[in-house]
Amino acid sequence: MSSQASAVSNQEAQGREMTMVEALRAALREEMRRDDRVILLGEDIGVEGGFGGAFTVTLGLSEEFGHHRVLDTPISEAAIAGVAAGAALGGLRPVADVQYGDFLFLAMDQLANNAAKLRYMSGGKLSVPLVFRAPVGATTRGAQHGQSLEAFFMHVPGLKVACPSNPYDAKGLLKTAIRDENPVIFFEHKLLYGSKGARKEKGGLQVTGWVPDEEYLVPLGEAKIVRPGRDITLVANLLMVHKSMQAAETLAREGIEAEVVDVRTLTPFDWETVFQSVRKTTRLIIVEEDNLTGGWGAEVAARVADHCIGHLDAPVRRIAAPDTPVPFAPVMENFYVPSAEKIVAAVKELVGTHPQPWM
Amino acid sequence: MSSQASAVSNQEAQGREMTMVEALRAALREEMRRDDRVILLGEDIGVEGGFGGAFTVTLGLSEEFGHHRVLDTPISEAAIAGVAAGAALGGLRPVADVQYGDFLFLAMDQLANNAAKLRYMSGGKLSVPLVFRAPVGATTRGAQHGQSLEAFFMHVPGLKVACPSNPYDAKGLLKTAIRDENPVIFFEHKLLYGSKGARKEKGGLQVTGWVPDEEYLVPLGEAKIVRPGRDITLVANLLMVHKSMQAAETLAREGIEAEVVDVRTLTPFDWETVFQSVRKTTRLIIVEEDNLTGGWGAEVAARVADHCIGHLDAPVRRIAAPDTPVPFAPVMENFYVPSAEKIVAAVKELVGTHPQPWM
Amino acid sequence: MAEAKLTPEQKLAMYHRMLLCRMFEERVYFLFLEGRLPGTIHQSQGQEASAVGICSALDAGDMITSTHRPHSHAIARGVSARSLMAELFAKETGCCRGKGGSMHVGDAGAGMLPAIAIVGGGLPLAAGYALAFRYLKQPNIVACFFGEGAANIGVFHEAVNMAAIWNLPVVFVCENNKYAASTAVEKVMRVKHVSERAAAYGIPGETVDGNDVEVVYQAMVKAGSRARAGDGPTLLELETYRFAGHSRSDPGHYRKPEEVAAWKERDPIARYEARLLAEKVLEPSEMTKIRASIELELETAIAQAEQDPSPKPEDCLTDVFAS
Amino acid sequence: MAEAKLTPEQKLAMYHRMLLCRMFEERVYFLFLEGRLPGTIHQSQGQEASAVGICSALDAGDMITSTHRPHSHAIARGVSARSLMAELFAKETGCCRGKGGSMHVGDAGAGMLPAIAIVGGGLPLAAGYALAFRYLKQPNIVACFFGEGAANIGVFHEAVNMAAIWNLPVVFVCENNKYAASTAVEKVMRVKHVSERAAAYGIPGETVDGNDVEVVYQAMVKAGSRARAGDGPTLLELETYRFAGHSRSDPGHYRKPEEVAAWKERDPIARYEARLLAEKVLEPSEMTKIRASIELELETAIAQAEQDPSPKPEDCLTDVFAS
Ligand SMILES: Cc1ncc(C[n+]2csc(CCOP(=O)(O)OP(=O)(O)O)c2C)c(N)n1
Ligand SMILES: Cc1ncc(C[n+]2csc(CCOP(=O)(O)OP(=O)(O)O)c2C)c(N)n1
């Protein structure tokens, strides 16, 4: 899979194909060069001879910026989050990370009770400009290293949530997130990193995308229609954008044109783009890797059921992981993670030729 | 407000009016008498001359059962949860608590990554029979002592979630939860405790309910239609059941008959009762105190938009707290917490006499 | 290190500040019982020497973090009684514009972050703020207040360790008032002094009389200099006692009356008053004047707070995100 | 306390067990490189004395908890190589029926809870299990394995403290292998020994040579007797080293080759082999026999695991709730 995501139309511009990891690293590097106040905190992110974090994103940054800006922490996720929040209050712009999103639960109190609420509790006098990066997604590491956690954070007022699906967006969103005055939880999908070399993920997509040399930002709160279509709307994020695109290609060969919307950020959420697409196609499937019950897709379905109900020609469906922990065995994991085939089947069910009996 | 919740039809049976606190305490006492393996863990729950926990629920229990069964812990929420889980694995039936639901974030890793997943990770060989009690709801204590957290836990596969609205259900559900082989997060609403004396909540409802002397259980996973009606379905939990009932009474005076469904538990969720009600009334409003985006109401709306869409005569609406932290000032908090007036207004909007233009 | 010499003015200022803390809390207690204040309160009568001793050793640019029991910290740090009172009255003019309430009072402009009411939750914020001070080459430090109950929560361990390995300019100030709500410290901790835990992080720990404002001040000057010099954090334990219940309407039956009485004998304000009178730093006539001026300040604060506008209901919707 | 006297049979058993750990890991390493195993692995070559020394001092009814690096713990505890191998192969016959994987192997029936891969996450489980033992008047203890990296996470603090105040029958076994992933212990902790932290909880702490299986065994017998006697937990630190990378495909460039070489000199198996040969407990001929029998055991385990049935895709849906 390659640069479907090259959103910049001017193909004359200078740029190159990058992996997600390279794009994220470039974003960090550019922002650190631009603004002295940007610092990084995390486990194993700056050690000489080390990994550059769990997935190589920070490789080389301690060499360029020094250990006072790339801080290797103890295994102390709550303090990583709380120290980042304190440093943000004190005038810095920390970018902290957890090695696996699953560990966010350890930092949840600091993120949800402190970082998210301090502006509010201060009556609007303070702000907490921090970014917290977290890799998500099932990758045969079992139940404690494969969860998708976007919904938990979308539900916390005061936090912004980003979840890019490709290098172009990842770079542009991360730069914007770093400049944002608010705490941003930044989700990255392990199978999209596309890194080569030692830390390459088995089963990972070699997602590369064209990224311009010139600086650009992607705003938080703008979804992207990554494939236009008239018959049904597929709303997805992260890896599921790619599965939805695969499904759309298969469907197109059978004459069904799916419109694929990459939400890109969950907070703020670009409701208008989704609503307009649904009003046009009259059918909606939300695709997410998270467990079905209470996933972010539920919120999308709920808003559509409120704001677009008169335009719907079919039930609003969600394709998500079942309500189980992430299983280890690949054969089970493949069943757990939504597949392009499942999407295709669900679309065909909704885009029936018969008039809908339920309407 | 009094015993609307007396679900037992046989009014001949012996029993008495109880507050929620008394009912919860009775449940703990009965289960501790019945089963030696039931122990309690929490802060300030068994101290002589103390409070019986933050809201008096455990008062008197250490005197009856001794400190080896009513364990006063340090302020260590993560360990309270993890030790409870370990003790459950070891053959006990711990009932642990946090003083305010907001502190669940501190215990979230142990609850979501360990307690919820250990059965699964062991391939079904182990079980983790524990109950974790947590008071929720806004009560002019500000942003860190007033959140409603049901949605976070409904979203974790492997956890059950209960949220009773009245003493009868509270007692019956807590007893069932203690006997359940799985971890159950048990939410209680501070304004429903109705305790008298020192720890009485300002603004609390004096909710009492008839509770039979004879032992009974309320199963997890059965919603209750607390008021039948034909015009619209109101689905609610905890305090919002009472607000919905108030609204329904006001509406009835204007000829609008709302059916009120008390969900009682979120996991397992009684989808059939909700679907049947919606198919009958053709209109649905979900009422919850949690923040709108990503609340449990989103899941209800999403399921209805999938399973009942052909029966709907109006948009599916949710009445919830706005997406802000809980404000301190009562004037703001009253605006924040959904009121009966807001429910009435929303119902009137949906139950218009005009045919719905959007259908 | 030699002790810092306190001038008579400084001593008087500390006395005045402690009295303001005490009288503020007493007024708040009555306002609360009268039903004029919403919410809940955790009061700090008896702990004034710790709040004032610490804050008197701080510079203008320093920062403090606080807890669910923050009133005296705020006053000691110089947050105005007026803006505190208005916050307790849930008014638009409060230091948190009515959004915070008693458990979250603070005013970063005055050198105090909004108090964190989740036990221990302020410790990493303090360490992080100290990291920013150091990074930005500001000569300042953070004083981080917390109770002995907080010394058992995970984030205490993580934050103190992180501050220790990075030599951050923060002083961890544990007000050991012997109880966490109803729970006696010896039931939940096998060490006698919280300061013994400093060794686990390779930093100095010290326990001092938290009811002697000058002792507290000197200890903080020492720990503060260390922090300012780049030598890292100190775990400073102040032995003290709260005279009131844990929170509103707690009668405190879990404490022996003799214990309470013994600690009342060590009232930090009465003790200091006696000492200053003996030292002739304070004249009885001045005492009366100080009290009167504080009374006036509090009366004015209350009167103004009561007249101040309430936030509008919809104000609840603002201040979620900065733009 | 007098040292427990080890019989030749016990010594041989420990030697055999260590060798099984080592050879199991070596086979797994190759299987992994060959792409025959899914997932990721964290291996424990070099740390066998700690796993085996601890587990050899346990009774049948005791329990252990483990970490992301659990293979040797499992083998030392007596979980069968067969069921472990099947789990790594993601088969229905695995000790977690293919649902757990390398990071969660365990078998409560054999005395090992499923390993917890969130660093430190197993500590409160261990304390809680110990609470159940005591409550149910079982004469058993829990041995809780964790790395030195876990000693910086909050729940370490909370769990050790809770076990300490309640005198729970648990031994906290810290395998200090000097690195947490790529992070050297001295960068993230100012104390030289994790065991120094025991004092913060008022319990005994001890650091011993974790590459000498008998030393480990004796230390565990001592700590275990204490726990069984109702005298509470011990924080036992075992100094050791992992020969392999942190996880699959980590070349370990953050460690100096000389350091690795020096530790390889202290290979716990080679050392013990030499000692047992010198003591004439072990004959060279027997060595060969033991190795051959282990090889056969592993071959069989692999062959069986490869033939075993995979779970069905929909099996993913079961075992969420007990009924
Ligand atoms: C994490 C957490 N757990 C429990 C509480 C409830 N609570 C509020 S204050 C308190 C006692 C705190 O004791 P300590 O830290 O000694 O401070 P003190 O009240 O004595 O000033 C408790 C248990 C809380 N606010 N946060
Ligand atoms: C809470 C948490 N943070 C980070 C990780 C990622 N991680 C896995 S192992 C490891 C290092 C653990 O070091 P240590 O506790 O010393 O054990 P060792 O690997 O040396 O056996 C890290 C950081 C994790 N699993 N859990």
Ligand SMILES: [Mg+2]
């Ligand atoms: Mg205290």
Ligand SMILES: [Mg+2]
């Ligand atoms: Mg290690």
